[in-house]
Amino acid sequence: MDRLYIVCVDDQREVLNALADDLEILNAHVEVEICESASEAKTLIEEIDANGDLLAVVISDQVMPGTSGVDFLTQLKEDGRFPKTLKILLTGLATHEDTIQAINEAGLDQYIEKPWSQEDLVIKIKKLLTLYVLRSGLDYQSFIQVLDQTTLYEGLRART
Secondary structure: OOOEEEEEEOOOHHHHHHHHHHOHHHOOOEEEEEEOOHHHHHHHHHHHHHOOOEEEEEEEOOOOOOOOHHHHHHHHHHOOOOOOOEEEEEEOOOOHHHHHHHHHHOOOOEEEEOOOOHHHHHHHHHHHHHHHHHHHOOOHHHHHHHOOHHHHHHHHHHHO
């Protein structure tokens, strides 16, 4: 079975630890990895791809040293290896222009403001994981415990 990955990118260790803790409920079926920069995330994503595993979701902060979240997510969108990867901008400091750019250029799938609630984050991640599994044609039964049942039902129903 291919492993699904969620990659979290933020330059603040406390935020990364909070994300990892909040997403721990998914660990039995999904690998949650944390990176402190876009550069570190790019290296990790190369390893995930080289191992034949699947990059399902990327959660990125906007304001980071070096590459911004919008620029990082835009580069990811333009990389032909990850057309189904879903992208989240998680930030408390994005400007209106940043948000528009993220939607238009990075193909943003979700925008989550800091601070977030664990319940809301997990609900959104489960929906995105479900969309990823359906769009990728994966056997959803292997991931059923971490999928959003309503999204799964609607997706399967649309296929018939």
